[in-house]
Amino acid sequence: MNNEDILTDLAAIVEEVAGVDAADVTADKSFVDDLDIDSLSMVEIAVQAEDKFGVKIPDDQLANLKTVGDAVKYIGANLK
């Protein structure tokens, strides 16, 4: 699974959880500042991403994922 595929799946999760159009979920976007996603929605996104990608995203790691690109990179690096 390459980063592009991860982004596509992650964008679908973000759209489902936070109601943000998947097309707006691009690597350079900040979850909080650009997509207006709060910490509770980030937890929900993490929970769904854990299911989807089979990775662990603990709360302390989650806090470091500022942009969509950060999340894609983290998921890519932790894929089994």
Added chain:
Amino acid sequence: MTRTLRPAEGSPGARIVGIGSAQPQRVVTNHELAERVDTNDEWIRRRVGIVTRRIAGPEQSLVDLASEAGGKAVADAGLSPSDIDTVLVATCTMPYSIPHSASQVAERIGITAPGAFDLNAACAGFCYGLATASDMIRSGSSGHVLVIGAEKLSDILDWDDRATSVIFGDGAGAAVVGPAAQPEIGPVAWGSAGDQYEVIRTTDRGHIFQEGQAVFRWATSKIGPFARRAVELAGLQPSDIDVLIPHQANLRIIEAIARQLRAAGARDDMVVADDIVDSGNTSSASIPLALDHMRAAGRVRSGDVMLLVGFGAGLTYAGQVALCP
């Protein structure tokens, strides 16, 4: 010498035959809380979903609230207090541990010498109580059980803590469970996660405390799947659910559970309880309180297939399908 004991004669099924609820008069708004702690109406609405909660004064006790709700449920069932032979109060906020509340509540309602006990499964208490009552009816231990979820969380709130003081409220909800030719209360799905016992607890000063993000993560990841399990155990599909009544913990958690169930096939027109908006989080009282309010508003009708899902401190959880009386 081996002796064979005579088994009790139970009923093939159990059902809810009446419901009732009670809340304190006093409505506390988010604006009122914002005068005391650094918070605001918009933040509370967005993060928790609560607009108002009811708070009891010192003159109204947990036993008062439980008795009022229980008495209404008995009347709603068209029964008299003498028809009830067991009173079960689910609560985690009795101000003392001895004596328990159930005997006092029974006495107050006029139920003479019933079996009486309290049960502490925190916010999952009502579902644990309903499951216990259903099994008691089916096994023959009881003819009619009055199950009450009652809490006075204001007794254990730190009003200067903005993380918890905005969440909780006081109230009670009750159901009478009686015999039925067919089960109208499905098998319970329940479990616990004792490894996370510290994420919701009382502090050394006796105040309720929770690690919000950890609880949110647990609730949004584990509760949806176990709710589906409760549906399976009843022999139904998610699309059969007319009404979803999760514990009113946080509107965001409620919405997440509903979304997960719909992803698994639940209908778009499934009614989802949102009583937390007006009542706050009332722990074990929240499910019967929501049910009673929704029935009064015509959002739940007799015969509707309801999915009840309780979860909270322990951590512990329980859920079952039940038909609306």
